[in-house]
Amino acid sequence: MTEEIAVSFHRVNFTYTGSPVIVNATFSIPHHTFTTIVGPNGGGKTTIIKLILGLLKPTRGSIEVLGTTPENARPFIGYMPQHLHFDPHFPATVMDIVLMGLLKNNRPIGPFGKKTREKAMEALTRLGMEKFAHRHFASLSGGQRQRVLIARALVTDPELLLLDEPTTNVDTVAEIDLFDLLSEMSERMTCVVVTHDLGFVSQYVKEVICVNREVMVHDTAHLTGDVVTKLYGGSVRMVQHRHGG
Amino acid sequence: MTQFFIDLKMHAFLQHAIWTAILVSIPCGIVGSYIVTRRISYVAGGIAHTVLGGLGIARYFERVYHLEWLHPIYGAIGAALLAAFVIGWTSIKAREREDTVISAIWAIGMAIGIIFIARTPGSSEDLMSYLFGSILMVSEKDLILIAVLDAVIIVCSFVLYHQFFALSFDEEFARLRGVKVDSYHLIFIGLTALTVVLLVTVVGIVMAIALLTLPVAISGIFTRRMWQLMLMSAFLTTAFTIGGIILSYGPDLPAGAVTIILTGIAYFLALSWSTWSGRNTSR
Numbered sequence: 001m002t003e004e005i006a007v008s009f010h011r012v013n014f015t016y017t018g019s020p021v022i023v024n025a026t027f028s029i030p031h032h033t034f035t036t037i038v039g040p041n042g043g044g045k046t047t048i049i050k051l052i053l054g055l056l057k058p059t060r061g062s063i064e065v066l067g068t069t070p071e072n073a074r075p076f077i078g079y080m081p082q083h084l085h086f087d088p089h090f091p092a093t094v095m096d097i098v099l100m101g102l103l104k105n106n107r108p109i110g111p112f113g114k115k116t117r118e119k120a121m122e123a124l125t126r127l128g129m130e131k132f133a134h135r136h137f138a139s140l141s142g143g144q145r146q147r148v149l150i151a152r153a154l155v156t157d158p159e160l161l162l163l164d165e166p167t168t169n170v171d172t173v174a175e176i177d178l179f180d181l182l183s184e185m186s187e188r189m190t191c192v193v194v195t196h197d198l199g200f201v202s203q204y205v206k207e208v209i210c211v212n213r214e215v216m217v218h219d220t221a222h223l224t225g226d227v228v229t230k231l232y233g234g235s236v237r238m239v240q241h242r243h244g245g
Numbered sequence: 246m247t248q249f250f251i252d253l254k255m256h257a258f259l260q261h262a263i264w265t266a267i268l269v270s271i272p273c274g275i276v277g278s279y280i281v282t283r284r285i286s287y288v289a290g291g292i293a294h295t296v297l298g299g300l301g302i303a304r305y306f307e308r309v310y311h312l313e314w315l316h317p318i319y320g321a322i323g324a325a326l327l328a329a330f331v332i333g334w335t336s337i338k339a340r341e342r343e344d345t346v347i348s349a350i351w352a353i354g355m356a357i358g359i360i361f362i363a364r365t366p367g368s369s370e371d372l373m374s375y376l377f378g379s380i381l382m383v384s385e386k387d388l389i390l391i392a393v394l395d396a397v398i399i400v401c402s403f404v405l406y407h408q409f410f411a412l413s414f415d416e417e418f419a420r421l422r423g424v425k426v427d428s429y430h431l432i433f434i435g436l437t438a439l440t441v442v443l444l445v446t447v448v449g450i451v452m453a454i455a456l457l458t459l460p461v462a463i464s465g466i467f468t469r470r471m472w473q474l475m476l477m478s479a480f481l482t483t484a485f486t487i488g489g490i491i492l493s494y495g496p497d498l499p500a501g502a503v504t505i506i507l508t509g510i511a512y513f514l515a516l517s518w519s520t521w522s523g524r525n526t527s528r
Contacts, residue, residue, distance in 0.1 A: 053421060074421050086414055087282045089465050091474045100411050103422045109404050136469040152418075 004031040005064075006160055006190040007052055009215070012061035014047055021047050025061070025215035031159075034186035036201045037194045039211035045194045046082055048211055049164050052192075053079060066159055078158035080149045082165045082194070088138055094148050095133045098123055101155040123155040124148070126181070142169030150178075154185075161185070164194045179204045249494045259490075261383045262500070266486035268391050269443045272398035273457055274464075274479025276440040278471060279433065281461040283413045286454060288336075288434065291347035292328045293441045293453040295354030299324025300375050300445075301361030308365050317371075318390060321445060324354060325438035333434035337427045378449035378501030380490060387446070394443055398436050409433055410471055447486060448501040456482060459508045463515040485511065 008028040014021045021044045029035050037045050050056040051063055054070030065073035078101070098120040099112050112120075124130045127147045132140065137148065146166055153161060163182075167175045182191045183204045195201055202208070202220045210216045253259045280286055303320025306312050328350050335346045362372050374382065383391070402409065408429045411419040420426045444453035464477035489504025 055417065055421075075423060077421070079418070079421055081415075081417065084415060087284065090282055090414060091278075091465065091468055091471045092410075092414060093470060096410070096470065097414070100414065100418065101422070103407060103411050103419065103424060112407075 012058045015059045043212040076159040078153035078161045080153045101152040123151040270482035277457040277461040291351040294351045295328035297358030298354040301358035305361040329434040329438035333431040459512040466519045
């Protein structure tokens with residue numbers, strides 16, 4: 001194995017108030033790949049992401065992220081959460097939100113500098129949201145907010161990008177756009193995307209991590225509707241694609 | 246009303262009241278903005294009521310043991326910071342039980358205060374001013390103390406603006422960016438405690454929460470950035486407080502109560518206007 005590994009789980013168990021959420025998970029995600037995590041709701045997809053971030057600690061087993069512990073890897077991880085519990089009228093512009101991604105614990109006093117703002121604008125441009133920089137965040141549509149939050153995750157040029165359900169409120173065209181972008185970025189960074197929808201993503205990724213208490217890694221070329229239905233009771237939408245070549 | 250302006254030139258107590266209104270409104274707007282956007286006004290409510298315990302104890306020792314230096318406000322600061330620490334620590338350690346702990350602190354603080362006030366000779370007037378404010382009784386010494394607390398709150402909020410901002414919007418994300426979320430949360434609750442102590446002077450324990458939240462709620466309709474929200478809230482609070490002093494002066498009404506009525510009317514007018522014009526949803 002000469003290939004560099006971004007994330008590795010070794011016999012990880014996670015139990016929440018007595019009931020097992022993740023059972024004996026062993027898998028790894030190679031560097032500079034576009035990987036997706038799928039599975040039914042409540043199957044433990046978000047738990048996997050929170051374990052990678054060190055927000056949750058495994059009950060048993062070990063996790064290594066970017067060659068170190070999840071906590072130490074945090075500065076090099078970009079993260080977009082699935083749910084955001086914020087005040088619907090929270091007084092912030094799109095720019096304010098993206099700048100939050102560049103926050104450090106020991107930052108100098110006062111407003112963000114010009115260079116920092118340029119960086120934030122760059123991240124917004126990558127997601128086609130530069131026109132919205134000075135808009136009130138709360139006034140955006142669900143899909144636009146998600147793009148802003150992806151920009152916030154991207155703004156630090158992370159080595160590992162974790163997106164939890166980035167396509168929930170997004171229409172099909174925007175979904176394809178986003179996957180195109182992620183696929184392009186995965187040449188520079190490891191992209192891990194949680195989704196409950198295998199429909200489009202199987203065109204872009206080589207491997208799918210299926211999570212339903214147990215974790216299995218499937219090659220998308222061998223992933224048929226049958227396998228998915230058997231594993232997850234048909235709750236994952238699946239379209240089979242012929243991969244060229 | 247003209248009588249007020251004639252008397253304002255002559256009486257120091259009126260000038261002190263105006264200065265107090267201005268000084269208290271600034272931290273009130275700053276801290277209130279975070280409290281409203283983080284939806285933790287019950288934390289401020291809990292701290293405000295606990296303050297009665299500190300006021301009662303300090304007043305008791307001042308009177309009974311003739312400790313002239315022991316200003317009741319020291320008791321208030323002590324009680325508020327203690328309550329802040331317990332509430333902040335609970336929210337870090339056991340989030341789901343926070344409201345129960347606040348209710349307990351709220352009631353116990355008041356109970357302690359009432360017992361000490363009952364045991365203090367000739368202090369029933371004190372109780373009224375603690376509960377409903379006494380902005381017309383602020384002395385020059387009080388004013389200096391208020392200015393010092395003011396400075397502490399303003400400097401801390403300025404230095405930690407981005408940290409508090411991130412904490413209010415998305416605590417989990419701030420933590421992932423390496424921000425020491427728990428420490429900043431404790432500092433913030435501490436600043437809330439100091440602000441509440443200041444507000445108790447102006448409108449009293451019972452009405453402090455209104456002055457902390459309603460001007461922010463009004464400003465929220467017209468602003469889209471945190472610092473704008475703070476600025477406008479501070480300005481409105483100053484206007485309501487000074488308005489309360491002026492309007493209550495002629496008919497000799499309690500200034501704190503008039504201030505709150507004024508704030509409440511403005512709040513409901515703003516709310517109706519924003520609902521009617523659809524401004525709240527179309528921003």
